[in-house]
Amino acid sequence: MRRYLAVGLDAYLCLLAVGLLVRSCLASGGTGRAIALLVVQLTVLSFANQVLLTMAVRASAGKLIMGVRVIRLPDAGRPGFRRLVLRWLYGLLWLPLQPWRRLRGPATARGPERPTGRPAEPYEDLAGVRQVRRSDLRSYRAAVRGRTDWARREQSVMASPAGRHRPGR
Numbered sequence: 001m002r003r004y005l006a007v008g009l010d011a012y013l014c015l016l017a018v019g020l021l022v023r024s025c026l027a028s029g030g031t032g033r034a035i036a037l038l039v040v041q042l043t044v045l046s047f048a049n050q051v052l053l054t055m056a057v058r059a060s061a062g063k064l065i066m067g068v069r070v071i072r073l074p075d076a077g078r079p080g081f082r083r084l085v086l087r088w089l090y091g092l093l094w095l096p097l098q099p100w101r102r103l104r105g106p107a108t109a110r111g112p113e114r115p116t117g118r119p120a121e122p123y124e125d126l127a128g129v130r131q132v133r134r135s136d137l138r139s140y141r142a143a144v145r146g147r148t149d150w151a152r153r154e155q156s157v158m159a160s161p162a163g164r165h166r167p168g169r
Contacts, residue, residue: 002066003131009062010049018042043092050088055081067134076140079129086127 018041025037049060058069058078072079079087132140 002068002133006060006062006066006068006131009065010060011062013061014042014045014049017045046092047088050091051081051084054079054084063131068131069134069137070129070131071137073128073130076132076137076144079127083127083129087129090127 018038021041022034022038025034025041053060054063054070055078057064058071060070063070070079070084071077072083
């Protein structure tokens with residue numbers, strides 16, 4: 001639910017910003033030029049929010065408000081520029097067509113094809129990123145840190161002279 005609210009907030013904030021810029025577009029001349037300027041402004045704001053801001057702080061404005069972070073799969077790292085641009089283009093070009101595809105029928109309502117042998121995951125984007133709650137990401141990192149700390153302690157015990165001759169090993 002947080003993801004959908006975050007997307008709604010992103011759309012609202014972007015449209016609000018463009019709405020505030022409408023006056024400058026209308027003063028520029030004809031209707032065609034005003035529409036072109038609005039489309040360019042909307043695209044630039046969307047790119048800045050979805051790609052540049054996400055690169056900087058791992059979330060767009062709406063996701064920051066809702067406490068959601070964007071991570072790279074499978075290592076939960078920071079997604080790179082290429083993945084974020086692919087994700088932005090996917091959301092900009094493919095997702096808006098979904099209502100039309102659903103109206104045409106269930107046979108054409110499938111998503112884009114995935115590489116063979118790769119299972120579909122429920123919250124995965126095609127660009128290899130996922131949206132997670134900030135608190136879940138902190139818990140995951142603490143668990144991974146704990147596992148690596150445990151493995152290091154185990155290795156140091158096994159490397160010590162007393163550790164090599166422990167019974168039951």
